[in-house]
Amino acid sequence: MKRIGVFVCHCGINIAGTVDVERVAREAEKMPGVAFAMDYIYMCSEPGQLLVREKIKEEKLDAVIIAACSPNLHESTFRAAAEEAGLNPWQCEIANIREQCSWIHSDRKKATEKAIKIVGTIVGKIRLNESLEPISVSITKKALVIGGGIAGIQAALDIADSGYPVILVEKDSSIGGHMAQLSETFPTLDCSQCILTPKMVAVGKHPNITLMTYSEIEEVSGYVGNFKVKIRRKATSVNWSTCTGCGLCTEKCPAKVPSEFDRGLTTRGAIYVPFPQAVPNKPVIDRDNCIYYKTGKCKLCEKVCEIGAIDFDQEDLIIEEEIGAIITATGYETLPIADLPHYGAGEVPDVIDGLAFERILSASGPTTGEVRRPSDGMIPKEVVFVQCAGSRDPERFKPYCSKICCMYTTKHALLYKHRVHDGQPYVFYIDIRTGGKGYEEFYHNAEEEEGIVYLRGKVAKIFRDGDKTVVWGTDTLTGRNIEIAADLVVLATAIVPTESTAELANKLRIQTGPNGFLSEAHPKLRPVECINAGFFIAGVGQGPKDIPETVAQASGAACKVISLFSRDHLEQDPTVAWVDEDLCSGCRTCISVCPYDAREYDEEKEIVTVNEALCEGCGSCVAACSCGATQQRNLSDSQIKSMVTASLGGE
Amino acid sequence: MYKKLGLDPPCSPPILLDRTKVRGEFGLQVDELSGQHLYACYQCGNCSSGCPLAQEMDILPSRIIRLAQLGQKEEIIRSNTIWICASCFQCTVRCPKGIDIQAVMDTLRQIALDEGVDHFGPDQIDSKHAAEVPQPGLVGVYRKLST
Numbered sequence: 001m002k003r004i005g006v007f008v009c010h011c012g013i014n015i016a017g018t019v020d021v022e023r024v025a026r027e028a029e030k031m032p033g034v035a036f037a038m039d040y041i042y043m044c045s046e047p048g049q050l051l052v053r054e055k056i057k058e059e060k061l062d063a064v065i066i067a068a069c070s071p072n073l074h075e076s077t078f079r080a081a082a083e084e085a086g087l088n089p090w091q092c093e094i095a096n097i098r099e100q101c102s103w104i105h106s107d108r109k110k111a112t113e114k115a116i117k118i119v120g121t122i123v124g125k126i127r128l129n130e131s132l133e134p135i136s137v138s139i140t141k142k143a144l145v146i147g148g149g150i151a152g153i154q155a156a157l158d159i160a161d162s163g164y165p166v167i168l169v170e171k172d173s174s175i176g177g178h179m180a181q182l183s184e185t186f187p188t189l190d191c192s193q194c195i196l197t198p199k200m201v202a203v204g205k206h207p208n209i210t211l212m213t214y215s216e217i218e219e220v221s222g223y224v225g226n227f228k229v230k231i232r233r234k235a236t237s238v239n240w241s242t243c244t245g246c247g248l249c250t251e252k253c254p255a256k257v258p259s260e261f262d263r264g265l266t267t268r269g270a271i272y273v274p275f276p277q278a279v280p281n282k283p284v285i286d287r288d289n290c291i292y293y294k295t296g297k298c299k300l301c302e303k304v305c306e307i308g309a310i311d312f313d314q315e316d317l318i319i320e321e322e323i324g325a326i327i328t329a330t331g332y333e334t335l336p337i338a339d340l341p342h343y344g345a346g347e348v349p350d351v352i353d354g355l356a357f358e359r360i361l362s363a364s365g366p367t368t369g370e371v372r373r374p375s376d377g378m379i380p381k382e383v384v385f386v387q388c389a390g391s392r393d394p395e396r397f398k399p400y401c402s403k404i405c406c407m408y409t410t411k412h413a414l415l416y417k418h419r420v421h422d423g424q425p426y427v428f429y430i431d432i433r434t435g436g437k438g439y440e441e442f443y444h445n446a447e448e449e450e451g452i453v454y455l456r457g458k459v460a461k462i463f464r465d466g467d468k469t470v471v472w473g474t475d476t477l478t479g480r481n482i483e484i485a486a487d488l489v490v491l492a493t494a495i496v497p498t499e500s501t502a503e504l505a506n507k508l509r510i511q512t513g514p515n516g517f518l519s520e521a522h523p524k525l526r527p528v529e530c531i532n533a534g535f536f537i538a539g540v541g542q543g544p545k546d547i548p549e550t551v552a553q554a555s556g557a558a559c560k561v562i563s564l565f566s567r568d569h570l571e572q573d574p575t576v577a578w579v580d581e582d583l584c585s586g587c588r589t590c591i592s593v594c595p596y597d598a599r600e601y602d603e604e605k606e607i608v609t610v611n612e613a614l615c616e617g618c619g620s621c622v623a624a625c626s627c628g629a630t631q632q633r634n635l636s637d638s639q640i641k642s643m644v645t646a647s648l649g650g651e
Numbered sequence: 652m653y654k655k656l657g658l659d660p661p662c663s664p665p666i667l668l669d670r671t672k673v674r675g676e677f678g679l680q681v682d683e684l685s686g687q688h689l690y691a692c693y694q695c696g697n698c699s700s701g702c703p704l705a706q707e708m709d710i711l712p713s714r715i716i717r718l719a720q721l722g723q724k725e726e727i728i729r730s731n732t733i734w735i736c737a738s739c740f741q742c743t744v745r746c747p748k749g750i751d752i753q754a755v756m757d758t759l760r761q762i763a764l765d766e767g768v769d770h771f772g773p774d775q776i777d778s779k780h781a782a783e784v785p786q787p788g789l790v791g792v793y794r795k796l797s798t
Contacts, residue, residue, distance in 0.1 A: 475717075
């Protein structure tokens with residue numbers, strides 16, 4: 001019989017505050033197979049780990065149980081410690097008496113009883129644990145980055161700079177994302193284009209980066225290190241290899257389409273380059289708005305193109321690539337004003353959103369940086385900024401804080417004041433949140449020195465009255481309602497994930513949270529990884545954040561990919577499903593329940609095998625298998641029976 | 652309309668805000684006379700929370716500053732706050748933004764006096780209670796009248 005050691009952690013007062021850890025250790029000692037048990041204040045600390053290593057040798061232990069926090073946190077820590085002391089890592093198990101016991105109970109006596117039972121179940125399990133070896137899989141050292149905003153750009157550059165090839169896929173015709181639309185950036189007021197466009201050019205020229213714009217992810221299969229990705233290169237209707245980007249076609253196009261880049265403040269042609277600094281600087285034909293595609297007549301672009309680059313018959317292309325790791329950086333959109341009926345539902349012309357105001361402030365924008373309102377081009381003298389337009393409103397809109405609005409609204413008000421000296425900006429807010437280096441100082445300067453008036457309260461209603469836009473708000477600091485007859489109103493609309501995020505997440509089989517943002521594996525300790533191995537996330541697609549945070553997260557995700565690629569083989573957890581070939585009837589129920597496509601039918605043997613590299617060890621097929629042919633390593637039926645028995649108080 | 656119905660006028664009418672009020676004569680006057688900068692105040696409320704006479708005031712000191720920021724002169728000079736203020740400097744020493752709130756209060760009293768607004772004078776204290784009034788309070792009352 002195995003000699004089992006049990007190590008009970010106090011976790012400071014996290015466990016010991018609710019559970020009598022000494023008693024747990026004493027009771028554990030009486031369990032069959034347990035040769036040694038003890039408790040210690042911080043088992044994960046170096047002295048704690050040293051204790052485990054020493055006791056394995058001194059007590060000649062064959063298996064150890066650490067009764068502590070969730071295995072998510074420190075299973076790998078203790079398995080490494082056990083291995084160092086000469087044990088097979090799979091002879092080390094965690095009994096979770098913190099998240100599943102001390103943290104959720106208050107009755108010390110009952111919690112202690114439960115902790116003893118939890119330890120008992122793991123004792124029942126570990127008695128039958130096999131010694132395993134990790135599964136080794138090869139790795140394709142090529143990364144895929146989805147999304148060409150600042151997050152995707154930064155991640156692609158970091159990976160490419162370390163020598164690995166990267167494919168950067170962007171659904172629009174140019175990279176740059178929302179950052180390309182911004183005028184200046186808080187809190188230093190450096191010009192967004194000036195700091196972004198050199199990076200865009202670097203992406204375009206980097207020998208290790210294959211840029212695929214106007215492209216979308218069609219299908220993803222495979223597993224970490226060995227993904228197969230199908231990318232749809234949408235028909236641009238322009239032969240980019242011959243197009244010189246002269247711009248003649250875009251000038252001559254007679255179609256008038258609201259410019260997405262300028263937030264509808266200007267128009268573009270049906271054949272267009274989204275903005276002058278685009279990378280690649282090549283046009284595409286928007287077939288939904290092209291006169292030729294709609295009526296069969298026009299082809300003016302073809303006539304003016306001297307080199308004959310226009311190709312009306314071009315078709316979408318599907319490209320297949322082998323990829324080792326995927327970074328998703330799908331970014332954000334803002335809640336449409338049309339969704340905000342109390343703020344005019346988009347029908348009041350001088351109520352615009354923050355991104356539109358960025359374009360108005362931008363030197364390359366529709367007014368070349370002069371602040372003029374959309375309705376009549378007047379220079380507005382009373383400008384109201386409304387924060388939390390859809391954010392922090394769990395009953396009607398979004399429950400979360402969009403995080404960047406306090407700062408960008410302050411920047412907006414400041415830049416407006418710099419341009420219209422006799423104008424007055426007002427900011428309605430619920431709270432001003434300025435957590436960030438230099439942010440609080442930026443806000444204070446705006447309020448104290450620049451004459452921006454902050455009014456604490458939500459705006460109830462915005463409506464048109466003559467050429468004025470009336471704002472009904474409140475100022476809880478005076479306890480009085482406020483009415484302002486404004487010339488222009490700028491709404492800090494809620495940040496939402498891009499429309500395609502949900503569909504893409506589905507294709508990649510990565511998780512999204514309740515508000516549609518991509519989910520990280522751990523909110524603190526694994527902020528750039530997905531639960532599924534080989535997938536990483538960066539930027540606002542994961543949650544609202546500003547540029548410095550986005551860049552940091554993108555570099556973090558890139559670093560994770562680089563560290564993955566620095567190995568020649570990947571080691572995977574071997575506690576996966578396996579099949580007793582003699583018992584398998586080939587019914588294929590397992591194939592239908594497997595969420596990871598890890599079960600494959602073997603035509604020759606007429607059984608269903610397990611692709612160990614794909615299997616995540618979830619156990620669905622094990623539960624579904626009607627003939628007991630599928631078992632999971634170190635979670636066999638007999639182990640589970642033994643665990644159930646222990647949890648019911650038996651032996 | 653209120654009179655016709657025999658009702659009191661509304662006590663919290665909305666503030667119709669525009670740039671002549673927030674950067675208007677009143678705010679500039681307060682800034683100039685007090686040597687302070689009203690817009691430095693970020694409404695933390697420390698002056699109110701530390702004020703030993705706050706319970707006697709109809710408008711808390713921090714809200715007085717706020718009303719001044721928004722140009723609400725009438726409301727301020729009709730409040731009892733500026734007269735209850737004992738000029739004890741508690742607010743001034745507590746202010747995290749270094750605003751001498753006592754100086755602002757002095758200024759507001761000055762403006763109120765200039766406007767001929769009624770105020771509380773030492774002659775209104777009857778002899779029975781005069782002995783109980785703290786000396787700094789009495790000095791404050793005279794000081795207010797002499798500024």
